[in-house]
Amino acid sequence: MKKKVLTVDDSRTIRNMLLVTLNNAGFETIQAEDGVEGLEVLEEANPDVIVTDINMPRLDGFGFIEGVRRNEKYRAIPILVLTTESDAEKKNRARQAGATGWIVKPFDPTKLIDAIERVTA
Amino acid sequence: MDMNEIKEIFFQECEEQLAELESGLLRLNDGDRDPETVNAVFRAVHSIKGGAGAFGLDDLVSFAHVFETTLDCVRSNKLEPTAEVLKVMLKSADVLADLTNVARDGGSVDQARSKQLIRELEALANGEAPPPAAVVEAPAAKPAAAAPAPVVNDEGFVPVAFSFDDFGGEEDVLIVHPTYEISFKPKADLYSKGNEATLLLRDLSRLGEMSIHCNMEALPSLEQMDPESAYFSWKISVKTDKGEDAIRSVFEFAEWDCDLEISLADEGTAAEMTDEELPMQPVPFDLSVLDDEPDAPVGVVEEEERLAAVHESAATVAAAEVASNVVQLASTASRAAAEPKAAAPAAAAAQNTAQAASAAAPTIRVDxxxxxxxxxxxxxxxxxxxxxxxxxxxxxxxxxxxxxxxxxxxxxxxxxxxxxxxxxxxQPVKPVFQRMARTVREIADITGKSVRLITEGENTEVDKTVIDKLAEPLTHMIRNAVDHGLEMPEKRVALGKNPEGTVRLTAKHRSGRIVIELADDGQGINREKVRQKAIDNDLIAADANLSDEEIDNLIFHAGFSTADKVSDLSGRGVGMDVVKRSIQALGGRINISSKPGHGSVFTMSLPLTLAVLDGMVVTVAGQTLVVPLTAIVETLQPEASAIHSFGASQRLISIRNSFCPLVDVGRILNFRSTQANPVEGVALLVESEGGGQRALMVDAIQGQRQVVIKSLEANYTHVPGIAAATILGDGRVALILDVDAVVSASRGQPLKLETSLAAAG
Amino acid sequence: MTYLAKNLTNGGRELIAFRIGDQEFCVNIMSVREIRGWTPATAMPHTPSYMLGVINLRGAVLPIIDLSARLGMRPTEPTVRHVIIVAQVRDKVVGLLVEAVSDILTVTDDNIQPTPDISNDFERAYARGVLAIEGRMICLIELEAIFSHLESEAA
Missing domain, CATH: 1.10.287 (Helix Hairpins)
Incomplete structure (x- = not known):
């Protein structure tokens, strides 16, 4: 059974890159455009791992992660933060919100797959 | 989808983000202080930077980074978005747009301009006033995000080249991998954030030969146990040539939520860890429980003796079983719930995915x-x-x-x-309108005028083909309005006007057409000057009796320019006549109304599409022709008394006491060799280039109808005097008349191939 | 009727032969899209005399060329018995008015003889050779050569 990844990113470019990279690596990919939509599709998508951006309209990555962690079913799902925010403060906030790990953009397919494999069985 | 396609998507997205950026900045400029506006502006730049980084567009990344840093100051209320600050930001948005275009289409940007703006942005971020133009060149900050290194730790830890020599010392002959001792004690938070000790151990095992000892000292009795807490700690020794950095990177996500110690073991000690070193009976930890890849390297060293020793203690064995369960519990707490669903039929899963996907994509992009x-x-x-x-x-x-x-x-x-x-x-006209904002800024800068652009109805929709052709005439008109229409600030103050001039651009739908209005509150048309110029240029007779409207419309005549000095804006040899012609080529009309001292209003009316056209179907010498309705002012049934011969072959028709040349369409198109009798036909009064009117003679009017425009060029070439073709109800092809070309021909310019292609899609 | 172009693998090729007056010509079947009866064309102003006008071919505007006039022979007076060969010439589709389609020939390069020396420049420009079939002489013509002006005018 393919592993399912839910990606949440408002950038069409990054969404497409994620899609291509994840599909090529044999993952099933479900995509949402912001935190609100991410939470909306969470149940239906039923992912094994989540990759999310931080800066997004409507609901940012911090809020999204907190929302996922509040969901009984997904409170321990691995969540990777994909963002260009590289300063320690933002990373700290993401961790406090409950992020499992992070991938620093620029987008690098190898790094992404490595990180996903690191947090999934 | 390949990278090139994604790159194309990236540039499309950049355009959208740039539009978002500009409109956001303009809203801020209008005093909007909604944090979401600032966020949207920040996100736009941030997104561009993110995508640009992925494609290695370093110039774009560098500039976006500096821009983003300054925007972040605004976002965190460290910098007040004053008019001065926003001016720098709007210019930066223009440079960002330029850099994006260069990244896509090649070419070069104004380096001095972008460097200057980088300095200004940095100064703003540092809480300084923007520096003047000439400043010592500071190297542009290179953002960390642009660094090409494959693994960059943000704590400033960069992978270092690792050499065996560092560890091998003098023992060059025998290479011995160093052994690291790792003490790893997770906190409960580690699990609650989705990390798993077992996965970390798995990753460690991939670094080299490994032995693991699990310490269950902290494990309480079953009743007291919180299944989601963390009771275990591990002592691990790994023999690896990958270095401490590799071990640390395994714990990259977990290091805040665990106690971690890594040390280089003395040669040989790690492999022979004795019971004395361990506080309690250690339990060997079997990683194979989570081994879903049969051939994955699992470096667990099991010592039979130790195993036997463990088995001696019944309590320990029981604990081991519990431990194994706890590990499972902790590691799969989240997944337990998901398990039954995972076993559900694939079809249901596929359906779920499809629904999720459709929820994620309310719009589709179509070729x-x-x-x-x-x-x-x-x-x-x-x-x-x-x-x-x-x-x-x-x-x-x-x-x-x-x-x-x-x-x-x-x-x-x-x-x-x-x-x-x-x-x-x-499509909405919004993107075109947004481009005009930039045009206004640039001209305001060059002319030293202060201008405010107000746009209305930017969501008015019109066919994409029309939008694409709208930008050029509109740009020219805006230039004209700012350059010629608006007065200098001092003069405006002297006139009791707001020193800041206003240009208002509006779009709306009106009776199946789109109407675009461009109004300025400048000086209006100087009718005396226009009139004099027209007389000087032999456009009108010195004693011609013209209405105000007629005088205003003289500016659409070829080569007409009222500016006293030719500025670098309008000195391109493009006049309002070109604007009018390109609007007409779109099947549109343009008018001006002006009020001296109060400004001018240009009104354009355009068809909503170039795929169909409203036409008048007429008969000429047995042929059926279509005349675009937009060109026709009125139709007349000429009476013999209204026809006057003029010279050898010219004839004029008198319409309300003015004389208008008669043009026999059949003769011009060579459909007949002799002129038709005007009294037997119908005259179509048309307006063409330069506002000149002509009466086109046709034999009969069949009716009005909407026709689908078909290109003649697709299978043939351009035909002089003909704009395009269409297919009528009888299945036959009818030609659409190029009114401008026919009128030009009647002035003695023979129809030739270069004739403009009015209304052809 | 519609002749669909076929890919020939045996090294030979298929040609469509047609009559103009008392002469026979042929073109490569690969460039022929369809053959249809004559329908009156809409005349276009300021075009050469061999350009009969345009017709509606399932929504496309198709120029119709009097091939006889184009080849310097007598202009055709089209009747319902005349046919239009719809042919692809480079990126354009044109209709060629001819008297009748006479044959579909399968030939190899060996069947094609070089154009006789007597031709003038114009004929040499479009003639690619002649075929002798059952006592008839059929001239193989190259449409691209005849309509080279289509491109240059359009450019």
Whole structure:
């Protein structure tokens, strides 16, 4: 059974890159455009791992992660933060919100797959 | 999808983000202090930077980074978005747009300008006033995000080249991998954030030969146990040539939520860890429980003796079993719930995914070619329906009412399909309007005028083909309005006006057309000056009696320019005549109304699409022709008394006491060799380039109808005097007249291939 | 009727032969899209005399060329018995008015003889050779050469 990844990113470019990279690596990919939509599709998508951006309209990555962690079913799902925010403060906030790990953009397919494999069985 | 396609998407997205950025900055400029506006602006730059980084567009990344840093200051209220600050930001948005274009299309940007803006942005971020233009060149900050290194730790830890020599010392002959001792004690938080000790151990095992000892000292009794807490700790020794950095990177996500110690073991000690070193009975930890890849390297060293020793203690064994369960619990707490669903039929899962995907994509992007093909097919459907109606009428005079009703319904449906299909290609004029904001800024900068652009109705939709051709004439008109229309600030103050001039750009739908208005509150048309210039240029007679409106419209004459000095804006040899011609080429009309001292209003009316055209179907020398309705001012039935011969072959028709040249369309198009008798035909009063009127003689008017425009060039070449073709209800091709070309020909310029192609899609 | 172009693998090729007056010509079947009866064309102003006008071919505007006039022979007076060969010439589709389609020939390069020396420049420009079939002489013509002006005018 393919592993399912839910990606949440408002950038069409990054969404497409994620899609291509994840599909090529044999993952099933479900995509949402912001935190609100991410939470909306969470149940239906039923992912094994989540990759999310931080800066997004409507609901940012911090809020999204907190929302996922509040969901009984997904409170321990691995969540990777994909963002260009590289300063320690933002990373700290993401961790406090409950992020499992992070991938620093620029987008690098190898790094992404490595990180996903690191947090999934 | 390959990288090139994604890159194309990236540039499309950049355009959207740039538009978002600009409109956000303009809203801030208008005093909007909604944090979401600032966030949206920040996100736009941030997104561009993110995508640019992925494609290695370093110039774009560098600039976006500096821009983003300054925007972040605004976002965190460290920097007040004053008019001065926003001016720098709007200019930066323009540079960002330039850099994006260069990244896509090649070419070069104004380096000095972008460097200057980088300095200004940095100064703002540092809480300084923007520096003046000439400043010592500071190297542009290179953002960390642009660094090409494959693994960059943000704590400033960079992978270092690792050499065996560092560890091998003098023992060059025998290479011994160093052994690391790792003490790893997770906190409960580690699990709650989705990390798993077992996965970390798995990753460690991939670094080299490993032995693991699990410490269960902290494990409480079963009743007291919180299954989600963390009770275990591990002592691990790994023999690896990958270095401490590799070990640390395994714990990259977990290091805040665990106690971690890594040390280089003395040679040989790690492998022979004795019981004395361990506080309690350690339990060997078998990683194979989570081994879903049979051949994955699992470096667990099991010592039979130790295992036996463990088995000696019943309590320990029981604990081990519990431990194994706890590990499972902790590691799969989240997944337990998901398990039954995972076993559900694949179809259901696929359906879920499909639904999730559709929820994620309320719009689809379609190739323009496909839409065009659909539009063509619908065009054919319209023609076919018209043909069918015609043949039913011709062949069955007393057609039953059911056939007639069916035909009517078909006609209604066809219309609706046509409208719906046209709507697919309709786009808001917003992007074009936004480009005008930049034009205004640039001209305001050059002319030293202070200008405020107000746009209204930017969501008004019009066919994409029209939008694409709208930008150029509009740009020129805006330039004109700022350059010629608005006064200098000092003069405006002297006149009691706001020193800041206003240019208002509005779009709206009116009776099946789009009307675009461009109004300025400047000085208006100086009619005396225009009139004098027209007389000087022999456009009008010195004693001509012209209405104010007629004088205003003289500015659309070729080569007409009222600016006293030719500025670098309008000195390009492009006058309002070119604007008028390009609007007319779109099947549109343009008018000006002006109020001296209060400004001018240009009104353009354009068709909503270039795929269909409202035309008057006429007969000329036995041929059926279509004349674009937009060109026709009125139709006349000439009376013999109104026709006056003039010279050898010219004839004039008097219309309300003015004389208008008569043009025999059949003669001009060579459809007949002798001039037709005007009294037997119909005159179409048309307005052409430069506002000159002509009466086009045709034999008869068949009626008005909407026609689908077909290109002649697709299978042939341009035909002089003909704009395009269409197919009428009888299935025959009819030609659409190029009114401007015909009028030019009547002035003695023979029809030739270069003639403009009015109304051809 | 519609002749669909076929890919020939045996090294030979298929040609469509047609009559103009008392002469026979042929073109490569690969460039022929369809053959249809004559329908009156809409005349276009300021075009050469061999350009008969345009017709509606399922929604496309198709120029119709009097091939006889184009080849310097007598202009055709089209009747319902005349046919239009719809042919692809480079990126354009044109209709060629001819008297009748006479044959479909399968030939190899060996069947094609070089154009006789007597031709003038114009004929040499479009003639690609002649075929002798059952006592008839059929001239193989190259449409691209005849309509080279289509491109240059359009450019």
């Amino acid at each position: 323009l070619d496909r839409v065009d093909r659909l539009i063509n097919l619908v065009g054919e459907l319209v023609i076919n329906q018209a043909m069918l109606s015609q043949s039913v009428i011709e062949n069955d005079n007393n057609g039953t009412s059911s056939i007639n009703m069916g035909l009517e319904e078909l006609q209604q449906l066809t219309r609706e399909i046509q409208d719906s299909v046209m709507a697919i290609r309709a």
